[in-house]
Amino acid sequence: MNWRHGLAAASGDVAALLFALMAVWASFTADEPEAYVFPQLISILMLVFCGINFVRRAVTQFAGKPPLDAVLLKKIAPGAAVICVYILTAETVGFYLAAAVVFATLSLLYGAATHRKQVFIVTGAVVAVLYSLFSLLLRVQVPREFFL
The missing domain is CATH 1.10.287 (Helix Hairpins)
Structure with missing residues (x-):
């Protein structure tokens, strides 16, 4: 080589x-x-x-x-863009709302789910686990949205 x-x-x-x-x-x-x-x-x-x-x-x-290579970069670019938007907006819109939007978007972009309903159910479950882990168990202060 x-x-x-x-x-x-x-x-x-x-x-x-x-x-x-x-x-x-x-x-x-x-x-x-x-x-x-x-x-x-x-x-x-x-x-x-x-x-x-x-x-x-x-x-x-x-x-x-x-x-x-360029083909792999084209596959990665949408996900990287979503993560960049998340980093820039999480403090403004709140951690859990931003996490839900990012998780659902990445799942729709790269996931194998055949139905959008599955994506939203799993997204809700993941955000519930994040909330339980960070806010209830670890008591980590995260950027808050107006309803939490």
Whole structure:
């Protein structure tokens, strides 16, 4: 394998690793880092898993998976756009409403559900679990919408 093909094949792995590094940095450099324990834990786990995947793929010289090409980017772009909109609007519209919209949108874009009714039922269940986990069990303060 020449170095150009290896670099192209590793581009997705490198992008994931860099994103995980940025998430760890962002979670630890906030104004009050002690208030971000949950995001810190998630970002560290993400970094560990991305690092393990990168090493695993480097050992095999990034064989077996296609490089990050235009076709794959076209598949990923709508989901990335939805996540960017979520990041920009979650504080304004509230965590649970934004999470419901994002989950339903991503499910409709990438899910295997054949009926929209299934998507909305599962979305409601996921938001209920998020509410139970964050607000009731962990007592994490999340951006609130007007009805919660």
